Structure formats: C-alpha cells, structure tokens
Amino acid sequence: MEQAPPTKPPLVMAGGDDAAPNRLLAQVDLAVAVLLACAGLLFAIFMPALIGAGGIETAQDFMTISPAFFPRLAMGLLALTCVPYVLQAIRNLARSSKRDIGAQLIELRRAGFMVVIAVGYAGTMSWLGFLLATMLVSAVASYFLGLRRPLAFVPGVILVPIVVRFVFERMLYIALPRSEIEFVAGIEDAAMRFLVDILL
Amino acid sequence: MFESFLQGFELLLRWDIYFYISMGLVVGMFVGAMPGLTTVLAMAVLLPVSFNLEPMLGIPFLIGVYKGGIYGGSISAILVGIPGTGASIATTFDGPALTRQGKARKALEMALFSSTIADFLSDVATLFLIGLIAMIILKIGPPEIFSIIIFSLILIASVSSESGIRGAIAAFLGLGLGFIGTDAVTGASRMTFGIDALSGGIPLIPLIIGVFALPEILEAVESRARTFISESVDMSSAGERLRWYEFRRSIRTILRSTAIGTGIGMVPGVGQVVAAFVGYSAAKRASKTPENFGKGELDGIAGPEAANNAVNGPTLVPLLTLGIPGDNVTAILLGAFVAHGIRPGPQIFSEQGALIYALLLAIIIANVLFIFLGYVLLKPFAKAIQLKKAYLIPVILALSFVGTLSTGTTSDLAVMVVIGLCAYILRKLRFDLAPLVIAFVLAEPIEYTLSQSMLYARGDIFEYLFVQRPIASVFLTAGILWIAWMIFGPWIRGRLRQQRA
Numbered sequence: 001m002e003q004a005p006p007t008k009p010p011l012v013m014a015g016g017d018d019a020a021p022n023r024l025l026a027q028v029d030l031a032v033a034v035l036l037a038c039a040g041l042l043f044a045i046f047m048p049a050l051i052g053a054g055g056i057e058t059a060q061d062f063m064t065i066s067p068a069f070f071p072r073l074a075m076g077l078l079a080l081t082c083v084p085y086v087l088q089a090i091r092n093l094a095r096s097s098k099r100d101i102g103a104q105l106i107e108l109r110r111a112g113f114m115v116v117i118a119v120g121y122a123g124t125m126s127w128l129g130f131l132l133a134t135m136l137v138s139a140v141a142s143y144f145l146g147l148r149r150p151l152a153f154v155p156g157v158i159l160v161p162i163v164v165r166f167v168f169e170r171m172l173y174i175a176l177p178r179s180e181i182e183f184v185a186g187i188e189d190a191a192m193r194f195l196v197d198i199l200l
Numbered sequence: 201m202f203e204s205f206l207q208g209f210e211l212l213l214r215w216d217i218y219f220y221i222s223m224g225l226v227v228g229m230f231v232g233a234m235p236g237l238t239t240v241l242a243m244a245v246l247l248p249v250s251f252n253l254e255p256m257l258g259i260p261f262l263i264g265v266y267k268g269g270i271y272g273g274s275i276s277a278i279l280v281g282i283p284g285t286g287a288s289i290a291t292t293f294d295g296p297a298l299t300r301q302g303k304a305r306k307a308l309e310m311a312l313f314s315s316t317i318a319d320f321l322s323d324v325a326t327l328f329l330i331g332l333i334a335m336i337i338l339k340i341g342p343p344e345i346f347s348i349i350i351f352s353l354i355l356i357a358s359v360s361s362e363s364g365i366r367g368a369i370a371a372f373l374g375l376g377l378g379f380i381g382t383d384a385v386t387g388a389s390r391m392t393f394g395i396d397a398l399s400g401g402i403p404l405i406p407l408i409i410g411v412f413a414l415p416e417i418l419e420a421v422e423s424r425a426r427t428f429i430s431e432s433v434d435m436s437s438a439g440e441r442l443r444w445y446e447f448r449r450s451i452r453t454i455l456r457s458t459a460i461g462t463g464i465g466m467v468p469g470v471g472q473v474v475a476a477f478v479g480y481s482a483a484k485r486a487s488k489t490p491e492n493f494g495k496g497e498l499d500g501i502a503g504p505e506a507a508n509n510a511v512n513g514p515t516l517v518p519l520l521t522l523g524i525p526g527d528n529v530t531a532i533l534l535g536a537f538v539a540h541g542i543r544p545g546p547q548i549f550s551e552q553g554a555l556i557y558a559l560l561l562a563i564i565i566a567n568v569l570f571i572f573l574g575y576v577l578l579k580p581f582a583k584a585i586q587l588k589k590a591y592l593i594p595v596i597l598a599l600s601f602v603g604t605l606s607t608g609t610t611s612d613l614a615v616m617v618v619i620g621l622c623a624y625i626l627r628k629l630r631f632d633l634a635p636l637v638i639a640f641v642l643a644e645p646i647e648y649t650l651s652q653s654m655l656y657a658r659g660d661i662f663e664y665l666f667v668q669r670p671i672a673s674v675f676l677t678a679g680i681l682w683i684a685w686m687i688f689g690p691w692i693r694g695r696l697r698q699q700r701a
Contacts (some may be wrong), residue, residue, distance in 0.1 A: 029629050036369060043376070043391075052389035065654060067388040070647045071379040078372035085365050107422040114421045115621060118414065121601060122613040130602075138594035145424060145590035153590065160595055164602060172252035174606045 024104050026096035030089040037086055040079030047072040117141055129179025131188045134161035166195045204549065208557025211256055212565070220257045221566045224264020225573050231265075232272020233581045234592070235282040236420045239269025243532045244412040245599045247539075248405060248606030255540040255555060260562040262536055263512075266529055267319060267563075267570060270472060270509055274311040275578070276585045278501070279304060284585075287472035287508040290480040294493065294500030301496050302439040308582070309442040310450065310498050311505045312574040318458040318506035320567040323513035325462050327560045330549075334521045337546040343656065343665055345522065345546075346649035347675035349642055352524045354679045356469030357635040364686045366631045374636035377402050378643025385651050397611050404535045404641065406604045406616035411637055412528060413600040414620025415627045420593060442498075450502040453483045457503050461510025466517050468526035469634075472508035479507025513563060520544050520556060523645060528634040534641055 021029075043050070047068045121137045128136070135157050142153040168174040170192065179185040231242040242265050250258030273285030278295030291311065298307040337345075357367035380391045381401025392398040457479035464475040483503030484493045493500045516533075518524040523544040525531040537544050548556055604616040623633055650661075653672075657664035666673045 025628065028625070032625065032629060036373075040372070047391075050391045050393070052392060065651065067383040067386050067390055070643075070650075071376065071390055074372050074375040074379065074643075078369060078376065081365060081368045081372060085369060088363075088365065110421050110424055111418040111624065114418050115624075118417075118597065118617055118620070121597070122617050125601070125613065126610050130605075134598045134601075138598065141594040141597065142590045145421070145588075145593055147588070147590040156591060157594075161598065164595075164598055168602050168606075172249060174248065174252060174602065175608065176602060176605055177610060 021092045021096045022100050022104055023093075023096040023098050024101050024108075026089070026093040030086070030093050033082055033086040033089040037079055037082035040075045040077075040082055043075035044072050044079055047075065113144060114141070117144070126177050127180050129181070129184055129188055130165055130176035131161050131191070132179055132181075132184050133177075134164070162191055162195070166192060166199075170196060170200065204553030205557045207554035208559075208561055211554060211558035212561055214256075217256060217260055217562055218565070218569060220253065220261040221264040221562065222569050222573060224261040224266075225268035225566065225570055226577065228265035228268025228270075229272035229275075229574065229577060229581055230268075230584060232269035232284045233275040233585050234587070235276050235284050235585070236416070237592070237596075238285050238412075238416060239266055239273075240412045240528050240532065241416045241596070242269060243529060244408050245596060245603055247408065247532055247535055248603040250536050251539045251606060255537075255542060256558060256562070258540065259533070259536055259559055260566065262533060263559075263563050264566055266533075267509070267512055267566060268573075270512065271312065271315045271505075271570070271574060272581065274315070274501075274505055275308065275581055278307045278311060279582055279585070285472075287476055288504070289473065290476040290504035290508075291501060293480065293504075294495075294497050297494070297496035298498070298501070303496065305439045305578075306442045306446065306498065307501050308578050309575075310447070310501045312571065312578070313442070313447060314450065314454045314457070314502040314506040315509040316567045316571045316574065317454055318461060318510040319512055319570070320564060321455075321458045322462040322465065322510035323560070323564045323567065326513035326516060327557075327564065329514075330517055330520060330560065333517060334546060334549045337521050338550075340546075340671060341656075341669075342649040342652035343669045343672040344675070346646065346653055347665065347669075347672035347679075348522060349524055349646055349649065351675040351679040351682075352468040352518065352522075352526070353635070353639060353642060353646075354682055355467070356526070356638055358682065358686050359469050359474075363630075366629075367635050370626070370631050370633055371635040371639040374639030375643045375646070377407070377636075378640040379647070384644050384648060397609070402615060402619075402640075403607050403609075403612055404538070405607050406612040407619055407640060408532055408535055408637060409600050409603050410616040410619030411623045411633050412532070413596070413603075414616070415624040415633075417593060417597055417600070418620075418624045419627070420589060424589075446498055450499050453486070453499045453502045454506040456482055456486065457506035458510045461507040462514050464507075465511035465514030465526075468518050468524055471515075471527045472511045475511045476504035476508040480504040482507075516560075516563075520548055521546060523642075525638050525641060528637060531634065531637045531641060 048066075050071075051066070051068050117137055117140055121133055124136075125133045138157040138160060139153065142157060147153040165176055165188070169176055179188060227242060227246065228239060231237050232239055243262055246262065246265060250262050252258075253261065269285060270287050273283055273288035274291045274295070275284060277283040277288040277291040279299055281292045281296035283289045283292055295307050295311075298304060353371055357371040358364040359367070376391075378401075380398055382389050382399060389399055457475075460479050460482060461472075461475045464470050464478065480493075480500060480503045483499045484490050487493065487497070487499055489497070515526045515530050518526050519530045519534060519537075521544075523534070525534045534544060542548070542552055542555070600616070601613060604612050623636075626633060653665065654661050665676060
C-alpha cells in the first residue's frame, strides 16, 4: 500500500509504540473510536428503518436475505471491531503526553485553513464559474504557501485555470461550470474562443 | 486465446498509444520524485483524463503514471535520503551513502535499469500467467468467488494498516459506504436518508479523489516549507556513469528481486513496500560483502528497486481475473476499467481478450520507453525536487476539483470534500484507507455472490460453503484462521517468549 513517506519524524499516535502518544491526537482518536462504535451500533439496530420502500418486491420475496442484511452485518461488525479500538484509544490517552501539542496545533491550523479554501472553492464554483473561482483560490493558496512577490504567482494564477479549462473542456470534453455572472462568463467564453481559434 | 493475443498485437500498431504512455511516465516520475506527493495522488487526479480517451490510450496512460511514479520515488531517496514514495524507503539505506561518495549517477542509473528490467520480466510473466489463471477461474462459481473476495479483503485489511483493527474498521466503513444507494439484487433503496443524489450510491471518482488526493494536499500544507525538501541537490557532482561490470555484478540480485516482487505482487494487499524490504534483505543475505550494505552498495539499490517495480504487473492478475484490486493503485485502475465499460472478472478474456492482451503488451512495451525517458530525464527531475510547494499545490487542488466534476454533477464536489476531510482525520490517526476503497468497490460483488450462493444452497449456507464447495471452504477457513492468528498471535508469541525465558 503506497503511503506518502514521512518527511519528518511523525508525531506518535497509535498503540504498539513505546513512545508516549501525542495528547491532542489521542483525544481525537478516542472521539473517533467512540463515534464509529456508536454509529455502527445505531446503524446496525435501525438498519431496517433505513431501507426504502420499492424495488422489485418479487425479488425481495424470492431472496432469502433482506436488503438490510448486508449493511446491518457490516455496521454490526464495525461496532464490534470498534470495541478493541476504543480500549486501545483509552489506553493511548492514559499514557499520552502534551509533548509536541504546539507543533501539532500549528499543523492542524494550516490544514484547517486549506480545508476552508477547499470548501470555499466547492461552494463558489457554480456561482463564480471555474475560471474565476480557480484564480481566486490559487491566489489565496499561493499566498498562504509563502509566495509574496506578485510576479512570482500572478502569471500562474491567471494562466493555469485557463489552460486547465481549455484542455478539459475543449480537448477532453469535460464540461466545467460557467459563471452565473454574465460579465465573467463572457470573458471566459472569449478566452476559450481565442484559444480555440489559435490552437484547434 | 492465441487469436486474441494476435488481435491484441494489431491494436498496438498506433503511435498515439506510445505518446500517452510516455506522458504518463513523465508525469509519474515527476510526482514520484516529489517527497510528500504520491503516485496514488497523481493517478486519482488524472483518472478522469483517462475517461475521455479510448481504453487503449487512457489505461496505458494511467499505467505509465504508476510505473513512472514508483521509479521517480527513488530519485529523492538516492539524492537526499527522502523517499518520494513508500516503495523507495529501502532505497534510502544505500542511496544517500552512494551520493556522499560521489556515486549518485551510478546509483540513479542502477535504480533505473534494475527497475525497468524487473518490471519488464514481471510483466512478461503476468502476460503468460494471466490467461491461464483466468481459464482456471472460469471453472469456479459464485461461492468460490465470494470466498476468495472475503479472504482477499481480510488479507488486505490485516496487512495494510499498522494495526489490523484499524484496517478492519476501514474495510467495514468502505462496505457501509458501498451499500448506500439502490440494492443491486432487489432494487430497494438503502441508507439514502431521502437524498435523491444518493439513490445511485456514492460515486467512485469523488470517493477516490476525496480519499487519496485531498488528504495528501492537506498533509503537504501542514509543513508549510517553501520547497518539498530543504536539502540542496547538486547534480554537477553526481559522478561517473554506471559501468557494465558494475551492472553485471548485480544481475543475479535483479533476477532474484524480480522473482520476489512477482510473487508478492500476485497476493492482494501486500504491495511494493514489503517487496522492496524483502528484496533488500535477500540481496544482503546473498551478498559476499553484506557488511557493505548501508554504507553505499549498488546491490542495495538494485535489490529493492527491482523488487518494488516487479510488483507492478502481477498486481493486475487478481484485478483482471477476479475483479479484486489488491491495493489503492489497482483500486483506481479498476475505476478506469469500469468507466471504460470493461468489467474485470473471470469472463474478461472471453469477452474482451484482444483489448486486454493489447493493454498487457502495451505495459510491456512501456518499459522500453521507460528506459529512454528515465535516462534523459534523470537530471531535470533530480533538480525538480527543489520546486516550491506554492506552485504545485494550487494546481493539484484545481485538478482534483476538475476530476470530480468529470462525473457531470456539481454536488459531487461536496461528496469529495466531505470524504476528503474524513479521510484526512483518519490518516492523521494512522488509518490506511486502501481497505476502505477496496471494500467499497467489492461491496456489490460480495453481496451478489453470496446471494447467488444462498440460492444455490437451498438451505444451510454454512454447510454448502464449508462442505459442498471445497475451494470456497479452503479460502474461508484460511480467512478464519488468519483472523484467529491476528487476535491470538501476539498472546501466543508472548507465552512462547515467557516459556523460553
């Protein structure tokens, strides 16, 4: 299984390690363990209520197992597997230390900022359109990642979305959202027409 | 079968196939060389590109990304001791030592030649074995396929995460997500919570991009260093080229590691990382100078690099013959096959034999291109590892969103972001999410084959599976024994240690 290899010593999390786990991650670990155990149990119990009416009723009569059987089994086994996970998480929390919490918080804050960017990108794409949304997000992300001189990132911020849109929309026929703002949509169309005239 | 093989050969007589393979190799090598960015990320982001190409172009393109990425990982491993991908961790044992001795060029060339030769040989083995295995699998029915899928899933879940429990949880989560939507057997809707968008189930592409791409972007942002690595790379002091006599000394190691990688590749869930370590330790054990390992030994590069690249072809065996993806890369490839209307499974060679043989032959030919491109691009990619993150991350983010939009539904963006955020949290807690994606794609076959088995059984399903179907019985018993070993193994080992003490 390919995983990104660590480029720095990882903050210790899971059981099995001799070093004390990081307190913050141990707390998140326990919360996730409890959440998954409860969700698995609740889904397993109430699964029949989550099966909608309809489908092929003759098939449902003919089959010896109901449509709820497999999801219920999977969720029940999830709840069961979460029991040792919860115990392991409690053990980890008990022997966790506050070491590296500051560094961990900084890392999470950075990732959190990127999540906000991603959510904003997803939320504004159908309104602003692919080009403008991508330009704005690229500019914010580039600045956040340390580029300060406009000449270093503005050409990329403008050119990359145009090239991506042209390649995906005109060459690979994947439709990307057009802006709901007519003025912006007009500029997008003009840019694409210009590239089509030159290149295709 | 031979007729399909010849027809497949005819399909290869076009230049654009080689163009797309080359593109894939270049992109893969570039991404693989960047510490923190993985081949899986590149494949997940570029998967939608392949949809709009015909299968003979799109799938070799992705396989090119895969092959290039695994090799690309060795560039930063050798030059600065930071593996570009997990598969090249073992290469860091001797690579940086050789670089310090002024033999970086020799090490990089040894990595290239051992990678491509091993890849080529294992691909040839795959080509000849895969048809045979498919013919055997055609003789078996739903109970056997069900039991093989269950056994593979147990194996994947237990070996992928650092703890078997986390692997199992990821697999059950994947199954749960896979059951959302319309039941394939009875047509009833399940767990849709009244949301129409979920009636067709969670789409595969946003799930793949959410699980593999978004967490990597977030992890790359966590350490906001300006470049991917802080070490300086000076290729002007890379030293001499690899000499023939040096390469000849490593041929035996390359062949041994090829056999190791080929064997490991056919087992679902084990993958390149394990193969590389086994290849390295086998090379060290067989060496006349084992004391040189870790201090700058060319065999220490050839062993792991040949082993991890030899895994590439054979991982296609369980994927193509049974529809079981053995790891996250083959899970993405399965998405590409399905999107192109190719349903991997025992029937694939009788239904689309020519196309599959053409793809396998293209994979073999890709190795020849790989040698040329790898040789030419060694220096530029060695310099590229010092690229600033700020240039690449926004592009990868945009491509992830474009990839998700390729499904044609804007609401899939929300699915991708939510799944990506959950995947990021799980990865922070040391979950390997490959079992989640693999279980997600296997949820429907598991349900379907067990439903069919229950119809055949006409009564006691346990008696039917364990007594009347010996092959199914073997796989299910092996799965149960494996779980028992996972649970009680540490306790038994502890008791034995106590007794010995």
